[in-house]
Structure formats: C-alpha cells, structure tokens
Amino acid sequence: MMIRIIAMLGCCLSAVLSAAQKKPSIILFIADDLNQQDVGCYGNKDVQTPNMDLLAAQGMRFTRAYAASPMCTPSRSAIFTGLYPFRNGCQMNHFTVRPGVPNLPDFLKSLGYRVVISGKIDVSPRDNFPFEVTGEEFGRYEPIENRIDRKKETVRMIREHFQSRPQQPICLIVAPWLPHVPWFPHKDFDPQKMKMPSYLADTKETRGALASYYQSIRAADKMLGEVLQAVDQAGQTNNTVLMLTADQGAQFPSAKWTVYDKGLRVPLVVRWPGHVPSGAVSDALVSLADLTPTFIDIGGGAPVDSLDGSSFKDVLVKNKKQHHAYIFAETSVEPHYWYNYTPARSVITADGWHYIKNYHPGERFITHIDKVERNEFYFDSWVEDARQNSHTKFLLNRYSYRPPEELFNVNRDREEFQNLADVPAFKDILKEKRALLKKELLKQGETDEMILEGPLPEFADKSYTIRQNKSASGLSFNKKLWNPDTLYIAAYLEGIDKGGVVCDYFNNFKLFAYAGKIGVLLADSSIWESASLPSGSGHLVLRLSAQGDLDIQFDHKMVLSRKLNKDLTKIKAGYVTCGKLQGKEAAGRLQSYQGKISDLRFIMNELSGNP
Template identity: 40%
Template structure:
C-alpha cells in the first residue's frame, strides 16, 4: 500500500491554489538516512499522533465548549491527561508541523515561512525513531519538506477529494480512515510504530451544510457578531464534528485490532482556526493547541496539567519512551515526568515565531509566554496587518463574513475596535492572561509593568540570538514565485 505512490503537489501562494502531479517510486523518496535496528520488544509502546488542522483549543468539548459536538474527544479526554498550556512553534501550518516533527523551533529548522522546507541535513521523527526500531508512518495531510527529511512511509489513499471536487480539489480534501484501519490490522505485535494521522478538518474550506443553528451558536467576544459570522461559525463547527468522527474511527480501529493497550495516543492540532486573532497570530487562540494523551497503565486517566509545554517537546518525549536519548542540540525537552505524574511543571516560558505566507501576510512577530503573561514583539508595526481572511477571495476563510464586519464597523463601536486591533499591531504587546484572558488590554505602556517588560525583552532577544533569528522585518523572498508544474518543497498532500 505504501510502496508505490504519486505525490500531488499543491502550492499555496498569495491566496491562490495550483496543483500538479508527478509519479515517483517510494525508494526515491522514502529511504531512511539510517538503517533501523532490530525490532523493539512488544513492551515498547506504539505511538499514534492525531493532528487536527486549524483547530482552536477552546473549540472542542474537553476544553469547555458547550455548543460543539465532539463525543469521541470527550470520551478520549476521560481516558487521558489533558494539557491546558500547550503551544505550537508557529501559528501557521508548515512551520508548526515542522517543529512538532523535528523538535526544533522554526528558525532553527529553517521552514519559518509557510510552504517552505527545512534546512538540509535536518533530522525528523523518521531519522530519530527508525534507529530505535520503530516503523514511522504518516496518513493524511503532509505539508512538510523536503522529502528526504520527512521520509515517512505513507499510507496510500488516505487523502481523497471531497465529493464534488474530484479533479479540482484545491483545499477540498478529506481524510480517508479506511486505509488506516487496514494498515493497523496488518501490524505485527513485535514491531512498534509511530503513526501520524493528519486530518484536513477543520481547515477551510468548511462544509456548506451544518447541523448547528446559527441563531444559537456562540460567537467569541473578540469577533464581530453578524449573520455572516454565524453562518461561517456553524460551518467551522460542522468541520470540527467531522474531524471528531475520524478520531472515533481511529479509537475503534485501535480497539478492534487489540492495539489500544500498548499504544500512546496523542491528540493535538497544528494551530488555531482561520478567524481573526487566531491563525497567523500569536494570540492564544492562534498559538495554543489542544493536547490529550492516553497511555494505558502509564498516564493516569481523566487528569489535567497546567505544565507549560511546546510542541517541540513531543519528539524528545517520544524518543525517551522509545528507549532512546534525545540530542542535546534540539529545542524540545521531554515531558515524560509530567505524563508519569512525577511533576506538574515543565518550562518557565515558551516561545513562538510567525513569518507569513511569502507575499501574503507580511507582519512578522515573535512571542514569549509564561503561565501568566504574554509578550509579543511585532517586527513590522508600520505594516497594516492583512491575512487571507480579509484579502483572499478564492475561498471562504474570511470571504464569507469579512465584508459584514467592515459594514458593521461603520456604525458599531465594538466592531470598529475589533477591526482596529486586527489591522494595527503596535511594536510591543504585553498581556496579563490572568486578568485579561482574551488579550484585549495591552499593558506594555503601563509603568507598573516596566520591569517585567524589560525582562521579557531581554529573554526574547537572547532566544532570538540563540535561534539565529536576525530578521528585522518581513521575510525577504529570495526566489521566484512557484511556476506551474514545478514541485513545491513542501507538498500539501500525497496520493496514489
């Protein structure tokens, strides 16, 4: 199933989508850089990571949402440890996924701009786990590169166009779980594996029809409540419930094939949804990710931790579980002691960076976050902040509701304030998340916090130096725009 495959190259630049296809043999793209050692004993757990796409942590039942229907995640949470402070390395798909899979933050792995590839010689889960005897496999969305770094075995036929979009899929992709179930049924019990199941939901484009009622849907106070916003919100929730269904299929497969008891299951997402103050921003709605971890006999079920964790920490945690030792020169640090209940703290602060989408979204920023405070440095405060939500007109990730926000802002004070905050980002932002969890009151200019602010400036500057981040403004585009038929370095999906 995974030996032959065709890569579908999907390029996303300046809000436009192009696709071309080319065929390759698996041996050309998936050869591991190191030879796997003898198969590990059965006592070594399998590791399965389910990644939601553009999902707000607070938009699922386990994190307190009372409207959205996520019965499978609700069930999983009762069997898991729930992390309340997990953060992506970037609020953008490619950079975030690269951080999760390399243990390196964006400027160290190199793919800090969306749709770009990591640096030559970078190691990923593949090169770290295969020598420990693990089979390392992916199903669903890819959006990482180059392939020699992310040389996963691939479960074919897991990326399928949504019905009605055959031959013109664009962003209309579905995760097909049937091949995942078949693959799981074929795994020998003495061969441990790490499997990533990457969904396409709830990334736009959201389903047209929704079971949710626009009249009773919840609208975040940081947004503008209009008829069109409600229409988009119910579509987004529908896609979350669709994703939850895939989680349910995975849980069923693990049970049916007698794999659940010896499998660590991680549920997370790459970043927040395509709404303002979420994706492409360093506010919590964009950078905080859900994380549920179920590991029978090892992780106490139905527990919560406020430990401050970065997704870069997943790789070294997996390595320790697999019996290896993570290299000292990566950014992530194992949090196995938190999983074991031996500690309830991890980092004192976590960091994140945002570059942009090449010629779109040219407002780079950096973040330092503690359990209580958030510091954001905007490198181009002179730029009016724009993203696909207010600029791109080729899909519904803003096109559907944005004009109604602009119209309402002409007469409504709250709407006008929301648009002002969206478009104008000051050089520095400081938030007391205990007093202001929605991050609407910037206290950077408050003299009472001058010492705190100075300390955060120093810490962020030191981190940026350590990361090799010397950027002073928007990303410099060094190459020509993607040409039709040219392979992108980070293909969106793969098919056969």
Template identity: 35%
Template structure:
C-alpha cells in the first residue's frame, strides 16, 4: 500500500512538472528594447573603446550575443527608429529625412505585437510620427527631450508597466536620451581630457578633448541607466522570460559619425539576451540591419503574419543554427533639413564598404554640427587650427569635400581613413559593390539625388511622399 501511494505521488509530481514545463514553453516572452541616443559603437568597450567603462552593458553582453556587424540604414534619429519599429527601409516607409513622418498606411511593432495580445509601451524619446503608425502606450519617468540639459530617469513608471498584467506579455522600448548633445550630464571628474585616446578621425586639440570628455561622461550615464532598467527585470523576477535588446543607435554628433554613411555613423552596437535560447557570452559576425529586428521578434514569437518587410528574421543566428544572415547592408543619407542637399548612398558586404556621393561637386555642410554654438565648440577650433596643422586641415577637407566614390576595408581600416577607390587591386570589389548598390536603388525605387530636396521633405510632412517626383 505504501509503495502504491509513493508511486502515485511520484507520477503526479512528474505529471505536474511536465505540465508546468509546457505552460512555461507556451508562455510568450516579454521584450525589452533599450536604445541609446547618438552613441558611436566603437566608443563602447564592447567594441574596443578605451576611454569609458560600461560594466552593465558588458555584463548584458556576457549573458547574450553581441553582433559585430549591425547597422542602421540612415544615421539620423527619426529614420533609424522608423526602420527599427516598422521593419522597412526609408523609401518603403517614406521616412527618408530627419523629422519626416511615415506613410499613414504603415504598420509598426505596436500593431504587430498588439495583434498577439502584447502591451506595447515606450518611455523616453519617441521621435516617431504619425501617432496612428506608432500608437505606443506613453510612459512617464524617462527624459524624452533629447536636447534637454538633464537626463531624468525614474524607473517607477517602467516598473509599473512591466508588472501591469502577469497574464499579458509586454514589449517595452526604453529610449534614453544619452549621450545625445548637449553633453551636460555625468561626472566629468572621471575623465582627464589630456589622457583620452582620441580616435584618428577627430582633430587632436584642446577643444576636441574637452568636448569628447563631456560626451564620454554621458556614455557613463547611459550605462548606469541601462543597469537600472535591467535591474527591474530581476526585481520583478521576469528576467528569465524576457528578450532584451540593447542598441547604441547611430554615431555621436561628431564629424565622420552621425549624419554620414561612414562606418562610425551607420554601424550600431547590438546585443541580444534571450535566456534559454541564446548562448551566453558569444559574438556573431552576421550582417544585420535595423529592418531585420521586427521580423526577427515576430519569428521568435511564432507570428504567422504575412506582412512584407524589407528585413528578414535572424532567429537562426540567435539560436546558433547559422553563422550568417544577409549578404549586404545598405545605407542612404539625405542631408535636408540638416543642411544643403548632399545625397549619399552606400553598401557593405561586411568587409568592404563602397560609398557613392551623388553630388560631389557640392560642399558638405551640417548646420547643427558646424554652426550651432555653443553646443559644438570643437568644429570652429578645427577650422582655426587647420591654418597651421596639416593633419587637421586634411580632416576638415575630407569632411567637407568628398570624392564621387569611396571604398574602405572595414577589417583593416574600421575608421575609414584610407580611401581605396579606383585602386587597381580592389577594382573588382568596387565594381561588384557598385553594381549591388544600383540593384538596391532600383528595388527600392530610390531616385537618388532627387529625394534630397526641401520640396520633397515638405511634401512628405504633409503625407504626400515623393509627390514632386511622381508628378
């Protein structure tokens, strides 16, 4: 009798374990996306940065997969966020300029996950219009103004949203405003400008070192806020059932970074932690772009949507089933409204990066970086010092006067200091990438320089995307 009772108890316990496991497997994971704002990926220790410590970002990476080759299509806030939220590249969504709105028929992550019974909220910087395309639940507590001189962060609103309904999973975008200019927060005493190791694309003078130290102080604050956000998952005991994505967005508001197609502009930091699915502490060389993220999340959740995206799922990379994803990543830049028209298109295969400047006869001008004093004190010092410093003169010249074509070896020259364009030994590579770029422009319906006008931007803001071109 005793043995029979023991056997019944054992079988019941085994049945309960199996049932609990099935329920756990069927439970949809939460999603937490943490975005930096204008953080050059190569300044993070995770990608070789030597000037600032980011222990929380590093710890997250030790628990998941770090992507070495992740990119945005446009190195500007509004277009890259539209790409992330819609799975579409700029011409498809209509967001081909900074501060442009998406086509009203566009669907975003809010719609797709909402159809799967997810609560989808955003805290901090939004920079996504119109509201009908991005109907996020708006959360308070995180600074939303990227040009504020503060970086307010109160986790109470995030915690309340996360804990809101245990039966309904959530997707939360925590869009931080650091280290977007103005660089006014953080502890400057942690950084000695004279001892900083400046990247080679920055002019080495007092003003640059001073401003770079301020920027690094904000990167340190970024890491602190990442840590506070991740701690909420542990506090609520939901970390094991939450997919976490950290991304650094585009490069900082420094020459050769944001508002360019150069590597330090379009290359983004990207880490994914998915407990029980993604191996801890691994790195991937797979080529991915922001428009791949939404299809990947939907695939991970078992969505059966028939929506068409420009991107595609890299779940197989996350699960360790494949080492590669896309063959090429593509980039574009329309300088309007950040300055006079200066259209750029480019493509990379992960090793070589081919850039085509569509109006090389023009002088490149970015009014925020060059003219908005006192936010940018370094650029005037570059111009002044160029008079008697040939290295600084070369940087100023390279930034403003660009050739029709550029080609860089990203493996040997990640900061893209040596243009290999038209060199005999790489002529075949240049021709191949140029042909691939032409193919992409045709597939996207991208007319090139014709988009980079104030008329097209104004039409798009009215919802008449590409009206002048169609007329």
C-alpha cells in the first residue's frame, strides 16, 4: 500500500514538473528613456543597434506601443500592475502605489514562476513588489560606469537559474539605467554627420547631446546582446519569450514628461520561436499596461478582469490585427519644487487620433531639461537660436506652453506639429475624442477637480496644508527655505476615539490620535502619548523645537509635553501625509484616520505671521 502511495505521489510530482516545463520563461528588457524612432529596426540610420535589430528579425515588432505615463516610476508601476496610474496610485514621479495593489510578482508566482528583477527597480513600496532582486550595483543611478552591469550579474542569474532550477520557469526583468541621463560621452558618433530629428532644434549643443544619447543606446544594445547570448547558451531560446521595450521616450523637449508621441511611443519587440513569426510587424494599438496581463496569459493564468491592460497574446501567436480601440496615457509631472504643476490626460485611438487635455494651460511647462540636466546641457542654445530661427522658436514655445486642448492626426502628422483642436473642420472629431477621455476618466474614478488639485502641498506664507488622505513628497520643498527652528502642526480633529494616524512627517515621527489618546511614534519605535481625553473632537496644536521640546495641546489644553532631545523638525527624503501612511496600511494607532481631519497645516517658526 505504501509503495502504491509513493508511486502515486511520484506521478503527481512528475505531472506538476512537466506542466511547469511547458510554461515558457519570460525575459523583459526595459530600456530607460528610449524613443521608438531611435532604434535601427524602427528606421534610425545613425544609431547602431544590431541586437535589437536581430531580435526584431527573429520576432515581432510593434509600431504602436505606448507607455501609460512618460515618467519612470509611474510608467513602471503601470507595467508591473497592469493598472493605469490613477488606479494603481502612482501618478507623479517618485511616488508609491496604493497599499496592497496586486502586481506582476504576485500573479506569476502563483503560476509557479520565479520572478526576478535585475538592475533598476523604481517602484515602491518595495515590500509591495515581492521581486527577487539581483544586479543591485548596476541598479544604482551612479556611477554611470556601473550601468553596463560590469559584474555581469544578469548573465550569471540566467545561467545559474537554468542550471539549478531547470524545471521552474523564470520571469526576469532586466532594467538598466540606459540610455537615461547622464549619457555616456560620445566616441562612436560624429555629431555633425547625424540626421537631426525634426522635433529637436539643430544646434551644435543639441547635436552633441544627441550623439551622447546614441552612445548610451549603443551600450543598452550591447547589454541586450549579452542577455540574448546567455539564453542561447543555456539552450532556452525556444522556450523563452524575450521582449524589448522602454519605459518612455528620451529626455529631450516634448518627449519625456510629456504626453506627446515622443514621450509615449516606445519600442516593443517580442521573440518567441515557434509561436511568433520571424520578421513580423504589428500595427495593433497596445499599452505597456498590457504587459502584465500578457505575461499572465502566456503563463497559463486566467484573465484578471480588474486590470486596465489586457493580454495581446493573440496578436503574437494568432496574428490578430487589432487590440485596443483606444488607450489612455497621462502625465502629472514631477514633485520637485522648481517644477510647475502642469498635468495632462490623453487618449490615443486605433484610427490614428491623439487627443490631449492640458489642465493648467496658463503655467509654463518646466522640467530637468530647463536648468538641471546632468550633462550635455543644450537648452540655452535653443533659447539663443530661437531669437532668429522660426522653427526653433516654434519648438521652444511648443515645449514650454500648452493650449487647453490638442488634437493630432498621428497618421499624417507623426511629429504632432499641427494642432487641429481649433480647426472648424475637425470640431466633430474633437467633440468625440473629448467625450472619450471623459468616459475613460469616469471609468477610472478620477475627476477634473482631483487633477487640478494634484498631490502637492498648498503653500502659504511660512506654512502649507495637506488634505486628508493626501500626501506630498519631500522633493516639493526647497529645504533652504523650509528649514524650521520650531515646527507647528495645527488641525481640527473629529473622531479621535477611532482615529488613527494624523500625519507622517517625513519618517521623523508619526502623529496619531487613537482610542481617545494623542501622541507621537518616533522612528526608533518609541511612543509618547497622552492620557485618555474626555473630548472626541477639538483643535490640535503640536509644537516641536529643533532641540526636541515637544508640546501638544488638544481642545485648548496641554495634553503632552516631552523632551525628545533630537531635531525632528527638518524636511528630508520621504513624504508628509494627512490621515494615512504613504503606500502602506497599518492597524491601531497608524491605521488610516477613521474620523475627519480639517485644515491640517504645517507652520514654520510661529503660529501667526506678521502682516
């Protein structure tokens, strides 16, 4: 009897392993800030990308693949969750997704995959994305010499996985900081002999920047070649789906950070021998939010109806010609204090129309490009050239200022130079696409009022407010100005019997009102709290000095006084929140606030200013 049971278990185990073997491994190579048009197989004659071109010759090249956001963190969050930015919670660069959002590692691990990321991660909170991590050295921003994975950790991961776990499929994300700025100095390109893209001003400085960008693309291509070779040497070519894409377009004006074509349209190439025909080209409209659903489908999982993206596996293996009727993309730009908040929402349709709604058209569009590029600074040459060159002036104004609405026929105007929104002949198309965007925003649950407000502090003289269930990044503050010797936090609280976290102040401390008590939780986990309070509602005033003297008043009475003996007043990396923790859910004192927080204000040095 025991022998029969063992035999049956052996058969079951064999069946499980056999099923796992049938699932293909998946490798996704994500280039960083790469325009579709800047790859050889997409028609660029100057940059050399032999490995990307080889991949296209052996697989399928998509001509209409778009990012959901033209910035690193929101785009990658959409890639790994299958949800558009508002739905996953990451709309501004360097923000987190909402707590508990399911994502690629969750989905594929449940299907038996080992899920690994090598290099740049750039999604958070990290514990919400349970990737196995390798290549941490080349995943750092600097030094740029590490970006080529000098220790060959990615190649070693591929080799060791197929040697040690031949029965288990792997999903490996290869994510170098290439060709993200700072670009490598150009040595293989002559700036004067290159063809200038029409969306860039033709100045000496821009040519030098373009040559360095191309040099970094070449480095990315070489790294892709190492990945291809490692898969081939492991004998796994025929059972590996290998994809190339980019998170968004290049860091040039009217590309990255914008929802113009150059910001959103990215390369997408897929090789899967025996399933995807060689040298195929697809014009199907796809979003990078489709990648996670496609991986689930390839791995044998059931469709996840709650996702915004959908699998394009049938485009790959059944030669399906169409995918989406339209896709959505957005920008909420960066939280840096020297940016202006200039959000935009857009839809791109399968029939070739691109509609954009700009929510603060009176604000100048400002990014890193204007003043703080890390190298190859060229923007001043545009400003100078615009004084006498009408095309450069057009490009400069197009980058810096946006009308309320834009409508482009991308089939005829790939550069998106001709805004048709005010042309009477296209008023019906404008109305139709405007309604389509409104329908999509309603579906996602985002209103115009939400977009106009954005995730930024509301500043006043030496103070700022954060609305309940909102947060702001430390990047939104000029720390030379916001450097309090004494910090005040004031609000009106209701429902402190249930309550929860009132605010997290840049991980320095968390202020809570819970179970009828008010207190602070410090980074070292020490807790200081009041006695039980008779009133469930009242005015709160916290005073904290740079010397660590803490006083808290509630309902006009002193309820807590302590000497913390450390400076917790300064703004640092992280977030300041109102009524929640950023990207996390907790219980008890740190649960999301269950009552109402009105007018939470952070005040520097004195409660009332001088008129």
